[in-house]
Amino acid sequence: MNNILITGGAGFIGSTLANFYCKDHKVTIVDDLSMGNKSNLDLSDNIRFIEGSVTDVQLMSELLKNNQFDYIFHLAAVASVADSVERPVETHQVNFDSVFHLLELIKVNQPKLKRLVFTSSAAVYGDEPTLPKQEESVIRPLTPYAIDKFAAEKYVVDYYHLYQIPTSAVRFFNVYGPKQNPESPYSGVISIMMDRYKKLLKKEETSFTMFGDGTQSRDFVFVDDVVQALNLVATSKESLGEVYNIGTGESIDLNDLVSSLDELLDSQLPVQFLEERSGDIKYSLADISKIKAIGYEPKYTIKAGLEKYVSYEL
Numbered sequence: 001m002n003n004i005l006i007t008g009g010a011g012f013i014g015s016t017l018a019n020f021y022c023k024d025h026k027v028t029i030v031d032d033l034s035m036g037n038k039s040n041l042d043l044s045d046n047i048r049f050i051e052g053s054v055t056d057v058q059l060m061s062e063l064l065k066n067n068q069f070d071y072i073f074h075l076a077a078v079a080s081v082a083d084s085v086e087r088p089v090e091t092h093q094v095n096f097d098s099v100f101h102l103l104e105l106i107k108v109n110q111p112k113l114k115r116l117v118f119t120s121s122a123a124v125y126g127d128e129p130t131l132p133k134q135e136e137s138v139i140r141p142l143t144p145y146a147i148d149k150f151a152a153e154k155y156v157v158d159y160y161h162l163y164q165i166p167t168s169a170v171r172f173f174n175v176y177g178p179k180q181n182p183e184s185p186y187s188g189v190i191s192i193m194m195d196r197y198k199k200l201l202k203k204e205e206t207s208f209t210m211f212g213d214g215t216q217s218r219d220f221v222f223v224d225d226v227v228q229a230l231n232l233v234a235t236s237k238e239s240l241g242e243v244y245n246i247g248t249g250e251s252i253d254l255n256d257l258v259s260s261l262d263e264l265l266d267s268q269l270p271v272q273f274l275e276e277r278s279g280d281i282k283y284s285l286a287d288i289s290k291i292k293a294i295g296y297e298p299k300y301t302i303k304a305g306l307e308k309y310v311s312y313e314l
């Protein structure tokens, strides 16, 4: 039984990871509940929940001094790119400073750590149009969020090379699935669509706002595949000091996404077309050959993932 720390463990991806691990391992969660929710977590004696921020230096110092962890997954972040543009100083504390501080705490207090996995984002590739994105593709972070993620992942990987701290980093493409919060306009688009379908099925008046003409495409990856990928990255030897894309290697455009959900739910979601969102990337697609080489195989095509998501939500 391993001792696992998951920061941001009450959020969408973090809670799915925590619920996966708590069956066989002890899981400690640090989450300030700014985005996450305790109700995302399975009730289990194996989960210890600490409400607090990863920017709380005292909290994090005490936690890492008083506990020896086998694995640490750092998922806590202000996930909204738009928020980082509005509040670059505050989001920098969460998205960068917390990582740097965590690395230093690990260096001093966690001699038996098997792996720190840091979660970065496809945002680091920016709007450079060459596809699919390989880990070695041009990096062009365009927002405080993307700059912080890239700087943090660099530090994480360099701490392995410089100080032999066992680390890895991953870059998420567009993750979707149960527990993703649809409340903000910057929530994942599939969670927003799902919310509108729920209203539609309840015969409430609703529509989905499409920013642009719907031909933009994304590599949407189902959260269970993300958990599989995180577990592989954390436990494989080859991944030490490495960074990996997490996606499916397939993309779909938003018009086709709506058509697929219409078909699945036997309904027709009203779509209202608006101006493209400023700074929006047109196409995104991951090259996943690097993570495949350590054993990753996405189990969910977009169709299979949507089916599972729908069966969970409705």
Ligand code: UD2
Pocket: 079, 080, 081, 121, 122, 123, 124, 173, 174, 175, 185, 186, 187, 188, 189, 190, 192, 209, 210, 211, 212, 216, 218, 254, 277, 280, 281, 284
């Ligand atoms: C994703 C990440 C973001 C960052 C970025 C890097 C999510 C939620 N966000 O942003 O954190 O890593 O990738 O490239 O995973 N859209 C609509 N209507 C809506 C909402 C969205 O048309 O109500 C469009 C949006 O303009 C975009 C697409 O849907 O073209 C996907 O939007 P998103 O917010 O789910 O994800 P993205 O790729 O902008």
